[in-house]
Amino acid sequence: MNTPPIHMVDVVGQYKKIKPEIDAAIQRVMESGQYILGKEVTAFEQEMAAYLSVRHAVGCASGTDALQIALMALGVGPGDEVVTTPFTFAATTEVIVLLGARPVYVDIDPRTFNIRPDQIEAVLTPHTKAIIPVHLYGQAADMDPLMALAKRRGIPVVEDMCQAVGADYKGVKVGGIGSIGCISFFPSKNLGAFGDAGMVVTNDPALAEKLRMIAAHGSRVRYTHEVLGVNSRLDALQAAMLRVKLRSLEEWIGARRQAAATYDRLFAGTGVTVPLVASTGRHVFHQYTIRVKHRDSIAARLAERKIPHAIYYPIPLHLQPAYRTAGPQPGPLPGTDIAAAEVLSLPMHTELDIQQQTVIANAVLEAL
Ligand SMILES: *Cc1c(COP(=O)(O)O)cnc(C)c1O
DSSP states (O other): OOOOOOOOHHHHHHHHTTHHHHHHHHHHHHOOOOOSSSSSHHHHHHHHHHHTTHHHHHHEHHHHHHHHHHHHTTTTOTOEEEEEESSSHHHHHHHHTTTTTEEOOEEEETOOOOOOOOGTGOOOOTEEEEEEEEEEOOOOOOOHHHHHHHHHHTBBBBEETOTTOOOETTTTTSSSSSSSEEEOTTTSSSSSSSSEEEEEEOOOOHHHHHHHHHHHHTTTSSTTTOOOOOHHHBBBHHHHHHHHHHHHHHHHHHHHHHHHHHHHHTTSSSOOOOOOOOEEEEEOOOOEEEEEEEEHHHHHHHHHHOOOOBBBBBGGGOGGGGGGOOOOOOOOOHHHHHHHEEEEEEESSSTTTHHHHHHHHOOOOOHH
């Protein structure tokens, strides 16, 4: 029994494969004397804009900040409503509440885990200031009907693409579909930094200027503050290391997709519901998330056998006390309830091999 340990994510294994380039990038920044913004950040912004086929990219300090800066640029504030999904990481809703606005939740499709565009129109009001679809687990939300509705009603769309860098929808990379795309480079994300980092992207030059200003204390000209901003800048060190990693991103997406296909094969014809990949785009598999009945007892058995696994997310955001706001509460959200009760994410990263996946799949099937 000399199989290597199985990790949920393997950031160290990935680092070791590109160590010389990463270490050289660190050295370069340390010797440059420029540690916040500067040349490395500008170069990384340009490279990301090219990769995503968007016109503008602005580095910031995290994915959460990216979302907050995006909403600030759209003028979201007290009395406003922002339509989003309750089945996502807390940050999506946290920034809405932080800005004094109210999250309005729309149910998800439990097969794709993404927001249901057909349910959005019913919750729009004159106070709706933005719609935030989340491209959950690495798969684009169903953007055509969502964008058609948003355009018809004149409501800007902020794409939470924190889990989906490189995913596409009908051949267009996410981030360039709505008004603003928000990216996280949290270490475990598909393009992960060595610390916190984030980015906002847009095709709108006026919005780009606003986003850049807000991320830097609302200032374009030093000591002149035109709008209320925050301090959310991208470190040069992170940018330099992310530039190295960006060069491997397509290969890594390929590895994730291959690992997903292997899991699909291992679970074919069993009681495991594998993630539905919509025919509309490229899933980049930030997570490989199955659905199983009796999820909690299966998770407990995996824990006993030391098989890494996770539940993203056990409690939907409309049930979280921290984000409770006054006003009407959402009606029934059956798709969300199913997902929260049944999801189970399995190890997914670029260093997985077929032996490890077989061990994982067998453990799940035995637990069933
Ligand atoms: C990770 C994540 C965020 C927050 O990103 P940070 O960089 O950790 O602040 C926001 N939304 C979603 C969907 C995420 O997965």
